[in-house]
Amino acid sequence: MAASSNMGLSRTSLTQQVAAQLVNYVREKGLKPGDSIPTTRSLAAKFGVNSATLREALRQLEATGGILLRHGSGIFVGPNLDRLLLANPTSPAVSMEMAIQLINARLAIEPQIAALAALNYSTDDLAVLSEALPVSRQPVTEGPRNLPSPNFHRALAAASRNVILFEIIDSILTAYRWEQHTIRVVFADRERDHQQHVSIFDAVSDRDPHRSALLTEAHLKDILGATLKAASSPSDTSPALVRD
Amino acid sequence: MAASSNMGLSRTSLTQQVAAQLVNYVREKGLKPGDSIPTTRSLAAKFGVNSATLREALRQLEATGGILLRHGSGIFVGPNLDRLLLANPTSPAVSMEMAIQLINARLAIEPQIAALAALNYSTDDLAVLSEALPVSRQPVTEGPRNLPSPNFHRALAAASRNVILFEIIDSILTAYRWEQHTIRVVFADRERDHQQHVSIFDAVSDRDPHRSALLTEAHLKDILGATLKAASSPSDTSPALVRD
C-alpha cells in the first residue's frame, strides 16, 4: 500500500506524493469538512515515510486550506473540501470539465477586468501590455528556466490596478496550464487569437471600458468554443498548441 | 535578532512565525521574482529554529506559490511576488486599502455570479440559498467550532454551478475576514443589508440574470460606500460589526 520508493521516474518530491496520497485517502473515505484524519504517527506509518516528511505534506495542505491542524486535538478536513480534492485531478474527463469551468470563470471575470483596465491603467501598464502583445504570436517560446514571460491576459489584469483581481486571474491561468498537462486544448486559429488581443489592446488604450469588455468577452467565447469542439472530437492530426 | 521564544501570547505556531519572518526578509531585501534566497541551513540559523521547522515554513510558502524549492540548486522567489507579500499585512492603512480592493474585486465578479446563479441554479441550490438568507439578520451567530455557517454570498456563488467561481468568492471572503482582524468595518444599516439580500434572492429565483446582477452590484456598492466612509472617519462610538 505504501511503496513510495523512488522507482523509475519520480519527478515529484516524496512530500508531494504523500500529500497526494492523503488527498486520495480523504476522497476514498468520503470524508467531509469537520471529519477527523488519523494521527500524524499513524499516517507516517501508513504512508511509510518519516514524520518530518509527513509533516511537510500536512503543512502544504494546510496552507492550501485543505486541512486543519490543531495542536493536541487532531487533524481535520478543512471547510473547503473542493480546494483539497481539486489538488490532484482524477481522470481526463474530469479535467476537461474543469477546463471548461475555468474558461467560464474567466468569461465571467475578465470582461470586467478589461473595463477596469481601460479606466485605471497607467502609462507603465500600457507599456507592459503592448510588450506582452507580440508574444502571443510566437509559436511556443521556450523562455528561460522559470520566468514565464508575462502574457497578455496577465498584463491586462495587472492594468486593472487591483491586486486581488490580478491574483485571481493569475491563479486561474496557472490552474489552467496545470490542467493542460493532462488535456491539450487544440486551438486552430492562432492568428485570430492574436488579432483579438490587438483589438482588445486598442480598446483599452482608447480608455473605452465598454468596448474592452465586449471584445474580451468575444475573445473568451471564441476560446470556449474551440475548447468545446476539442472536447467532442478527441485529439486529431493538428498538433496541440498552448495558448494564453 | 532571532528571539522566537514564546513570550507572552504566542497564538501562532513557530512555523508560521518563521514563514512570516521569511516574507519580511524578502520584502525588506526588495527581492524580485527569480532572485535567490539563502540556503536552508543559513536560514535555520538566522531564524534560530530547527531545520525541520524552517522546512515546514518553506513548504507552506511554496504551496501558496510564494517561493520555489529546487533540489540541489537553491531557494528562489516565486513568479508571483504579490501572493507572498500579501501573506502578512504591513500596516492598518495598507490593510484598509486592501479591504477596498477586495470589495472592488467582488464588485467586478459577483454580479456576473448572480446572473449565472439565476441561470444555472437547481432546486437544491435555492434551498441552500434561502436557508442562508435569515442568517444575515442574526447579530453575530457564534457558530460551532470551525464550521462557519454558509452565508448568503457563498451560497450564491455555489448556485452559479461553477466550482472555480465559488473558490474565488470563498477565498475573497476568507481574505476579507482576515483583513477584518486588523480593521473593523463599520456597517451601520444592517437591516438594509438583509433587505438587499432578499431582493437578490427573489431576482435569482425568478431566473432573471439581469436583475440579479444589477441588484448585486448595487448591494456591493453600498458596502463599498460604507467601507469608504469608515475609512475616512476612524472607529467611533458605533460598535464594529461583522458582515458577509
Add this chain to the structure above:
DNA sequence: ATCATCCAGTGATCGGATCAATTTAGGGGG
C-alpha cells in the same frame, strides 16, 4: 576546444527524542 568525470554545495529524507496543548478520566468536596 570538447567532453566525460569528479566534487563541493544544497535541498530532501530519515530516525528518534523531547516539548506543549488538548482531551479525558479520576478524585475530592459540596
Add this chain to the structure above:
DNA sequence: CCCCCTAAATTGATCCGATCACTGGATGAT
C-alpha cells in the same frame, strides 16, 4: 449526585543530528 480541580494519556509541534540525492561548476584527459 453533581461540579470542579488535578493528573494522566493522547496528539500535534519542535528539536537534534545524520545521511541521501540532485545540481552546477571545476577538473582533467583527449
